[in-house]
Amino acid sequence: MQDEPKRSDLPEDEQAPSADIPEAEQATPEPAEEEDEFVPSRELIDQIREAIDEEDPARLDELLEPMHAADIADVIENLSAARRRTFMSLWSGEIDGDILSEIDESIRDEIVELMPKSALADAVREMDSDDIVELIEELDEPEQQKVLDALDESDRAAVEQSLTYPEYSAGRMMQSEVVTAPEHWTVGETIDYLRNEDEHLPDQFYHVILVDPRRHPVGYVALGRLLSARRATPMRDITEDSFRPIDAFANEADVAYAFNQYHLISTPVVDEHDRLVGVITIDDAMEVLDDEHEEDILRLAGVGDESSISDTVVETLWQRLPWLGVNLATAILASFVIAMFEATISQIVALAVLMPIVASMGGNAGTQTLTVAVRALATKSLTGSNVWRVVAREAVVGVLNGLCFAVVMGVVAWIWFDGINLAGVIAIAMVVNLFVAALAGILVPLTLERVGADPALASGTFVTTVTDVVGFFAFLGLAQMVLL
């Protein structure tokens, strides 16, 4: 390997000598991400904008033609609203199923509305039923009808069946296009069948599902096994261990968890009579996993979980205001606690200087515990069987953290304000608040989970309210008792 040139665009038979290439140069490849290779380049995007501004559809075609559908969708999302409108008048006829299914929810209505009927019909005709369902469920009524009208009979039936399942269920994630074989078939029979069905097979499939005469799935065979087995082998003999059909009513987050936990690639979906109604593939599960994470992280920060980088000012404002409003209410609550000690503060102003430190440390420690707890709940690693051990651990860590920072802060306060009593007060308040922060950080999400709410939702606000109130109360209350 060492004696081959780095560039491989030499003619195949020309083995260039390499003794003059220094060793170090060979060992260090160019870093892969100097220019981020997975994102359309800045220049390309500028050229696309130019083509739009010059209303030049031919140029637009030429620029977009080599791009992947997902990247084209990203480009469309990132256009300003005015440019997007021009873009659609120039290019809407070219939007195919692949692009359409990649378009972000926030602008789907707009895009579908602007697409000519015939282009929409062409686009949806190439889409698998799960992608159509995903497209449709976020649309407003008139655009929804427009898409349904564009479908042919059998697709519409499949989509409408999917839509009978609750939102965020496996039934909504699945595609109804499945590849099945009777359970008694051999490998040879199955392969012959697949060759004849070529036209009607889904774009991507990874297993052949074996069904009994009542269409109950009884096992599945990976295509790799199917290809490598002898023709006479009964399909039943080469099924995979990982087979686990999923209830169409199962929650999509649980489905994503199962894919991740059990390394599934595709899995059959069954209705309430245990009959096969569809199949979920890993790319859909990966998308759900991604969405769930996004939701957790945004909710923890108190941002509407539908937020996207292409939102307008008004949409953004609307997502942020409610949580800031809640935060204002809780901040005022904490102020009431401070107001209870106005007389004390007016005598010892040092208290006003130091009190935000106690509150801030509590808020931070609480958020740490909270985040770990929310993640552990989301990954199902915080369960009934270890919950008390984890709560106890957090409480102990809270006290130990408190002791550490009590010492540090005690010394700081002592030096700064030259008061041993003040130092003692802040030290004790620190231990109390960090202990309470740990308990709040773990018990708030656990309680939310127990009552069936999302543990990420609003729990940050609950926790910091607790740590602010307790922090101010412990510090100022102790100060009033000890220092006056």
Place this chain on the structure above:
Amino acid sequence: MQDEPKRSDLPEDEQAPSADIPEAEQATPEPAEEEDEFVPSRELIDQIREAIDEEDPARLDELLEPMHAADIADVIENLSAARRRTFMSLWSGEIDGDILSEIDESIRDEIVELMPKSALADAVREMDSDDIVELIEELDEPEQQKVLDALDESDRAAVEQSLTYPEYSAGRMMQSEVVTAPEHWTVGETIDYLRNEDEHLPDQFYHVILVDPRRHPVGYVALGRLLSARRATPMRDITEDSFRPIDAFANEADVAYAFNQYHLISTPVVDEHDRLVGVITIDDAMEVLDDEHEEDILRLAGVGDESSISDTVVETLWQRLPWLGVNLATAILASFVIAMFEATISQIVALAVLMPIVASMGGNAGTQTLTVAVRALATKSLTGSNVWRVVAREAVVGVLNGLCFAVVMGVVAWIWFDGINLAGVIAIAMVVNLFVAALAGILVPLTLERVGADPALASGTFVTTVTDVVGFFAFLGLAQMVLL
């Protein structure tokens, strides 16, 4: 569909009458998650603990035998350290490759150390090279050597090659077991070859990669297409559009992004000479995506990103202390600002009551913006081409938020403390701080990204430091000017 019984364990030919089953009961399926179906039940875990405490290996076998490897690994992780030791002395011989590769990093050393050499050799022999690499890279030196010694010649070579690539690179994610075919083969030749190679094929594979004589990948064929095509079809004619080989030095986060963005299932990995060295499959990409999210969310909260629910008190303390220490330093910095205005506060104690509100609102608004920005950077939707539009949007939203809460807080302060000037001061401070919060929330992560740091790391602390300092300074400074 309506006239079939709900339970499907009746003999196949026995169509039970169903007129007496009320319609409602048929229409409402049992909710799928009453007992969480994807997590081992509480009772099962209690039984496993009992079997360990009674040192009963036969009972342990019986309980664990039907469980999925991933669930067994979870059970092992959640045992207390003492019980885990007993468990290993009873059952370590039974730990196979599937279980071993699912064991969390935090206890891998312990498990590998306690496994008898022969069991370890058996376990690693069934593992694909990517799983062995993943196992090995987190182990301490002696356990690493123990695993390498257990491998046979060819596996060891593959693993050692993988380890020459940098940590977190595609080279570390890939498995070296690949299924290739010469580019000029037909479908029939490929299928015959696969049938003969049955023994040597990887457990799971989804594409046959076409290579030229110098082992450069030139395309790939999905197994579904291979199965449904005629035997005489040239492989070249049925390759997939999605083909995009990945550089072995590419960052794993970029690889995960590519899988998610382009709906890949598996993708070839090439070395610096563009030669095929391995393949990455979607389950590994999904794991990386999961880890990246976890890292983001934990870093945003200032928790060490290696943290896990099975950590001990000491490990947990160690992860949390550094960030709390940083927070203490920044909180003290903010206190210095307050201390500058001690004289003012001692005259108007209301300032001490109200100042945490200004700081808190700034911190929250900043965290909202920050979280959205960090997510957008992680998903590559905040790029050079839209960055100024997003910064401008955040700034405008910051000012508008500020105006809203300026009005609310002005009224509250006016009523509470009966001072129109105080109301004016807090209103102006609110607008200033929420505007600064928005700018800090977007510019801090952008700057970190630009200098090559992780935008999630420590940016929360930066942002709240800015909002605390600005909040206290604007409010108290204005108060000093206006009210005294």
